Amino acid sequence: MPHIPHGPKIKQSRPLNTGSTWQRLLLALGLALGCIAGAMAAAADLPKIIYVRPVPNNDDVLLAQGTSGVNNAAKLYRMEAVTLESQATRAGRQQQLDNAIKQGARIVVVMGIEFKDILDGVARQAPQTRFLILEHCIDNAATNVTCITFRENEASYLAGMQAALASSGGKIGMIGASNTALRKKNSAAFANGARAAKAGIAVHETLWLEGPQPFNDPPRAETLTKTMLGDGVDVIWAAAAGSNSGVFKALTPQTRAKAIGSGSNQCVQAPGRVLDNVEVHADTAITLAVGLLVNGSTAPRFDFGLKEGAVTLTALGLDAAYSECDILHLRPVLLKVREANNAIISGKLKIE
Template identity: 60%
Template sequence: MRVCIDKYKFICTILLFIAASTGFTARLAFAAEAQKIFYVRPVPENDDPYLQQGSDGIKQAAQMYQMQATTLASQADRAGRQKQLENAIRLGANIIVMIGYEFRELLDTVPRTAPHVRFVMLEQCISNPPPNLLCISFRESEASYLAGMEAALVSVSGKIGVIGAVKTPLKQKPVDAFIAGARSVRPDADLNHIVWIEGSQPFNDTARAEALAKSMLADGVDMIYAAAGSSNNGVFKALAGNSKARAIGSYVNQCPRTAGKVIDNMQVHGDTAISLAVAAILAGSTATRIEYGLKEGAVSLTGISTDAAYSDCDILRQRPVLQKLREASQAIIKGKLKVD
């Protein structure tokens, strides 16, 4: 039986090495054989590529550990999400994975009703998580620092902008790292165009994002870090009418769909994080918080990733820039360059 499908061969190799080094590979093959892993989406099926990583992640884990993987899509309200979490419990879930800030209000209640189930939550947590809840956070600042370097090295005007979704400490931190990265290679860069969409739908307000981007472009900004989820589509729409400006996308590879307007991306690999978390759980970990970054392959820049050649990102044409980014990435991974 093939344990790793080709698409996930690199990740599988890493995870299987981890399993072997801790001496529980054989135990996993038997203990996990009949286990069930569920991914509960916060909204109905849509074209959000980051939410799709939840399904990909549980499928990857299921391939590796002979588990049964199921995705349940919720109606877009609290009642709908709670119902699907309860359905997963009723259907015998051993592990339930969630992605989306929409689940935050349920983290202190639903897991406590099913202490025998391990819940995995990406990017959100509560102050005192129940013992069966594992909160995964990402060291986005590491990849955002590299993105800032990249923006400063590529910008012609020296005017660089950032469009984020909602200003919280969690989201401010990678923006601060982006600014630090830009200043590390271009101290005189103009980084005064930092704006937030806010409102009731900060991650899905393309009209607001487009308006903010157009305002930046009118002021001479020629590089925009688009860090606002699905709202990024509004940024890309604004860029379509500008021959000089470009963007760095976020969370997923957004290069192929933007006709060269996105040169690279700060990616968050939720699927990788899910596989790593499942490996930790099956190994007996009782942790309630885990953090992943460049070293674990959970965040990256598309342009210097292992599959960069297939990304359609224009940054691949700028080899001197890529070399500087690779060197900085290795310095972060080895602990020689600290990114707070």
């Protein structure tokens, strides 16, 4: 038989050193846990800004802006942001304010008239904490309470101009939520803007929803809209937030009348029926206010408007082209409103 040569001897490899492998894994895990612990410790060392909602999480756009506002402020000023949801009772809100203080909040932000009667007492018991309340100022408040107000009348004036210039029938109107001093001021600014833009424009008496849920009563808003349409109004400023869907529903069967929404971009809710919107940016206001507090301000009130970007019209924003607002098809009107906006910001046009 022929000789078949043997191949080279294969040297047996040494068994894996499982001990060292596990040691490396344990080391890597330890490092990872150390990083996580370090990050947690760093976060724990950051001052807290806590937003206390007046109700549990829902689809309220303005309340949602409270969360985004404190989150943005936390990123800018190296803070830890927390949102606490209250049960929709006085006791529930009181409890969450107390919880915010127990958690060591440096700044507490609240939004809603529901806090007006309880915030001052809480603030006096926690002088080391700064409190921000939006819109609802407290008379003779504790020195650590700052109220944020909005010059909504500036955007209301622009909405009145827009309504008058877009009206073909010469009659416009406003449907508001509740007949408060602030809303009446906005109603007057709306009428003044309309008359400044078009002499002889007829402004219907403002109709108010009132009732237990003026910001969330679409059926009532629909009824009031039909009343205005019957009176010949063809542009309606729907200034009632969640109730506005009732306005849009009443406008849907016809093509003559239009609406101006409020709060956020509502053009997408009724394409072709909504000219524009008066927007309030609570998130922008909160971020600005926190910056002022961090830099040492002890002012009892901050007032923000068009100049600060806290109120505006949707069509004046950077993403207006994607808004689906009908005013984009009325370029001459939009240009006049933009000129007025710039004049208000520069101080050339005064809005009372």
